[in-house]
Amino acid sequence: MENVVEVRNLTHYYGKKLVFENFNFEIKSGRIFGLLGKNxxxxxxxxxxxxxxxxxxxxxxxxFGENSYKLSPKTKARVGFLIEGHIQYSFMSIKQIEKFYSxxxxxxxxxxxxxxMSKLEVTEDQKISKMSCGQRSQVALGLILAQDPDLLxxxxxxxxxxxxxxxxxxxxxxxxxxxDSKTIFITSHIIQDLENFLDDCLIIDYRSVLVAMPxxxxxxxxxxxxxxxxxxxVKLSKNEIVKNFEILKGKGTIYTFSPKEAVxxxxxxxxxxxxxxxEIPMSLEDAFIGITGKY
Amino acid sequence: xxxxxLYKEWLKLRTTFVGLVLLSMLVLAxxxxxxxxxxxxxxPKGFWGNVIFLGFRFFVEIKYIPLIAGVVxxxxxxxxxxxxxxxxxxLHLPVEExxxxxxxxxxxxxxxxxLYVMITLIMWIIVGIYFPSEIINFxxxxxxxxxxxxxxxxxxxxxxxxxxxxxxxxxxxxFALGFINFFFTSEDPTTGLLIFLILAAVFxxxxxxxxxxxxxxxxx
Amino acid sequence: MLVKTSRIFFLLLVTFVTSIYLxxxxxxxxxxxxxxxxxxxxxxTKDFLIRDPNITEIIYTDSPGHKYNRDDFExxxxxxxxxQLVVDNKxxxxxxxxxxxxxxxxxxxxxxxxxxxxxxxxxxxxxxxxESKSGKIRLEMPDDFFxxxxxxxxxxxxxxxxxxxxxxxxxxxxxxxxxxxxxKLIGGNxxxxxxxxxxxxxxxxxxxxxxxxxxxxxxxxxNTNIPSNLDVAYLKIMEMPLREFYGFLLTTSGEAFxxxxxxxxxxxxxxxxxxxxxxxxxxFGDQFFRTISLIGKCNVRTVVTDRNxxxxxxxxxxxxxxxxxxxxxxAAYLFPFTLSFTDLNSSLSNxxxxxxxxxxxxxxxxxxxxxxxxxxxxxxxxxxxxFDLVLVLVTGIFGFIAVSFVKNVENNLE
Numbered sequence: 047m048e049n050v051v052e053v054r055n056l057t058h059y060y061g062k063k064l065v066f067e068n069f070n071f072e073i074k075s076g077r078i079f080g081l082l083g084k085n086x087x088x089x090x091x092x093x094x095x096x097x098x099x100x101x102x103x104x105x106x107x108x109x110f111g112e113n114s115y116k117l118s119p120k121t122k123a124r125v126g127f128l129i130e131g132h133i134q135y136s137f138m139s140i141k142q143i144e145k146f147y148s149x150x151x152x153x154x155x156x157x158x159x160x161x162x163m164s165k166l167e168v169t170e171d172q173k174i175s176k177m178s179c180g181q182r183s184q185v186a187l188g189l190i191l192a193q194d195p196d197l198l199x200x201x202x203x204x205x206x207x208x209x210x211x212x213x214x215x216x217x218x219x220x221x222x223x224x225x226d227s228k229t230i231f232i233t234s235h236i237i238q239d240l241e242n243f244l245d246d247c248l249i250i251d252y253r254s255v256l257v258a259m260p261x262x263x264x265x266x267x268x269x270x271x272x273x274x275x276x277x278x279x280v281k282l283s284k285n286e287i288v289k290n291f292e293i294l295k296g297k298g299t300i301y302t303f304s305p306k307e308a309v310x311x312x313x314x315x316x317x318x319x320x321x322x323x324x325e326i327p328m329s330l331e332d333a334f335i336g337i338t339g340k341y
Numbered sequence: 342x343x344x345x346x347l348y349k350e351w352l353k354l355r356t357t358f359v360g361l362v363l364l365s366m367l368v369l370a371x372x373x374x375x376x377x378x379x380x381x382x383x384x385p386k387g388f389w390g391n392v393i394f395l396g397f398r399f400f401v402e403i404k405y406i407p408l409i410a411g412v413v414x415x416x417x418x419x420x421x422x423x424x425x426x427x428x429x430x431x432l433h434l435p436v437e438e439x440x441x442x443x444x445x446x447x448x449x450x451x452x453x454x455x456l457y458v459m460i461t462l463i464m465w466i467i468v469g470i471y472f473p474s475e476i477i478n479f480x481x482x483x484x485x486x487x488x489x490x491x492x493x494x495x496x497x498x499x500x501x502x503x504x505x506x507x508x509x510x511x512x513x514x515x516f517a518l519g520f521i522n523f524f525f526t527s528e529d530p531t532t533g534l535l536i537f538l539i540l541a542a543v544f545x546x547x548x549x550x551x552x553x554x555x556x557x558x559x560x561x
Numbered sequence: 562m563l564v565k566t567s568r569i570f571f572l573l574l575v576t577f578v579t580s581i582y583l584x585x586x587x588x589x590x591x592x593x594x595x596x597x598x599x600x601x602x603x604x605x606t607k608d609f610l611i612r613d614p615n616i617t618e619i620i621y622t623d624s625p626g627h628k629y630n631r632d633d634f635e636x637x638x639x640x641x642x643x644x645q646l647v648v649d650n651k652x653x654x655x656x657x658x659x660x661x662x663x664x665x666x667x668x669x670x671x672x673x674x675x676x677x678x679x680x681x682x683x684x685x686x687x688x689x690x691x692e693s694k695s696g697k698i699r700l701e702m703p704d705d706f707f708x709x710x711x712x713x714x715x716x717x718x719x720x721x722x723x724x725x726x727x728x729x730x731x732x733x734x735x736x737x738x739x740x741x742x743x744x745k746l747i748g749g750n751x752x753x754x755x756x757x758x759x760x761x762x763x764x765x766x767x768x769x770x771x772x773x774x775x776x777x778x779x780x781x782x783x784n785t786n787i788p789s790n791l792d793v794a795y796l797k798i799m800e801m802p803l804r805e806f807y808g809f810l811l812t813t814s815g816e817a818f819x820x821x822x823x824x825x826x827x828x829x830x831x832x833x834x835x836x837x838x839x840x841x842x843x844x845f846g847d848q849f850f851r852t853i854s855l856i857g858k859c860n861v862r863t864v865v866t867d868r869n870x871x872x873x874x875x876x877x878x879x880x881x882x883x884x885x886x887x888x889x890x891x892a893a894y895l896f897p898f899t900l901s902f903t904d905l906n907s908s909l910s911n912x913x914x915x916x917x918x919x920x921x922x923x924x925x926x927x928x929x930x931x932x933x934x935x936x937x938x939x940x941x942x943x944x945x946x947x948f949d950l951v952l953v954l955v956t957g958i959f960g961f962i963a964v965s966f967v968k969n970v971e972n973n974l975e
Binding site for chain 1: 342344345348349352353426427428429430432433434435436437
């Protein structure tokens, strides 16, 4: 399986401010890859570098084997890009924009686009600027489907969309992803939708990578353990075992990749050997919050 | 692909272009009216005398129209492109960036040249009603300079707009204006200077890749 | 590569614009209006009277150095100031053995200048042919203008159409005198504010000079038979009641002639060849003498002749121009060259380029060194920035400004 995207030791500074350092990850062909993180952690920066809009301070980013900063037009034609906020050439109408894009992409298929547009109940001459946010997202989606790219990059597709449109989006994406060798790269900070969609995930925090593994592995190995903590003087701290913790109303929570026994021995070391630890099942969103923290 | 781009730019520019054509027609109509007026009130030989001996420029109202056209076209074409998200849209297209910019520029160029040809032809006809070829030349020679100035202004202002870093923009602007000024203050150029100015106007188009290079780096 | 080339064009643009505006604003601030001296020749003392207009006091100095005030001047130049002298009751009866009469003075007084800017000015080559012998005192502007191209055509102002009959008439008359179309040069005085009209002097394409006018609607055309190898550059015709000469003829090699009324004989003025594009030609004549000055930017040569154009006296002088002032010296060091589109001596826009020689090189070299140091500081290889260096070396401060404003493209981006 080839690497559609390869990122090696990617570091970026805005002036003197460090955004992230030594990012390493791969996006394999046919996988659905999620870049998750709180706002301001560098997701958009990563996307900008990936698309060649930004030159990283150091490190390498390859897309289809090419330096992402200097993508050839041929490679660009294989990449579909959804901009945050579903930005489009809004001075055009539905018909005009399809006509415009069709000449750029060799594999253009207008049927999926018009199929989606028919669901919108607007005329062909409807100007995009006069459509609602949700409707515009549908146009954006339609255009991407018509382009039929090998790599689909979606920068926060869910922004401004209500539940109905988010679901529509996902339904189409899932259908799209079924084809072999279609790779999807999604960034988002709304996790719940992506629960059953992602294959791999990269969870980032300010300046560091927290998680880089297939979703299944993350769900299987990352656990939440709750226990009673009557003694308020006991101080929990982050370490190899404790990825994150919480203390609320006499109850403690530890998030960890380590097995239950390791957590037990940690509590023992704090003098809490009697504590009963209980595993709490987590959704993807819970796990995300667990690893990144609530604030 | 070029025709698609042409189509997109035309959609963006068509109202502006029509507006500029209308403006030019209005000014030309005004000049035509003036011609009739001067002819009547100065008497034809008096009018001819004023032009031949005093260099009376009865057509001066058209002087800055080409400049306005060039600047307005550049603004309408490229300011919207500098909006951050729009930039990303454009850069994502599977066309090499500089080629893209040149193609966009060529469309503005074609529109501008069409307008200028229109202006020149109409001026030729109007002046030709009242005056012989020597005076038509007297009109068209400075007009050519002003048209070249307008063309230069389109390229230079585009380059200034495409430059994403504000401090650099502020630096480029006075030099651009200083250069454009040459076209509007050079009276009666020699052939050598005229050829130079024509070439210079055309070469201002070649400044675009330099701004375009910054085009990409400006994304934050 | 494209980006680098584009940057080079940008550098050139900035350098070009700077090299025009920087010296321009510099001189706007520092230029002093240094005026040429006013030179008179007194028929009384038979000596020069020179006034320096750069000082406010009105003082005239003669050759030995005596100073005269305004009243003295008026007495010494009676033919010029006769009106004032009459009012002051100081007007002399006679001078140099001749009786002085106001009418005769007026008839003989001539004042004329030819500026270098006139010579290459682009003119609209349409002229009015006045009726020379209408019988009326006042001259009238005709309703048509003529051009002499493949033939002589009269275009009517009212209809903007060619008057075929008149055009044919004149063309035939010209052809009869072997006029070779088209005309190379046309000299005349197209105004009605003159005592009478002498039409036009026209140089044909074989360098023959013809005198053409219209008398009672009929063409008058005469070949003046000037030497055919004369490189005529400019004709200035002025109708003077004196009727001694029709006007002046200047050649490209810097000779000046009068076209006399005696069968168009050319009277060569006793001047050494001068650059007609750089010197103002000033001709002042009175009853006794001719005072002819050639005025340059920082020098003047005045030749005084008698009425037969034999030299009587010569005056020459030089003075310091702006270049010699401290502002000028500084400018020579600051600007390795100056570029301008305009020039005082021409009405055409062109490239007017002047280098300041050795002086400019010093600063250029210094700035080049600074550029090298700055490049090293920003770790840019000299081989990548060769154009910048060459630009600063050649254009000095202009290139330096350009290079400072237009940062180098990073090497690894191509």
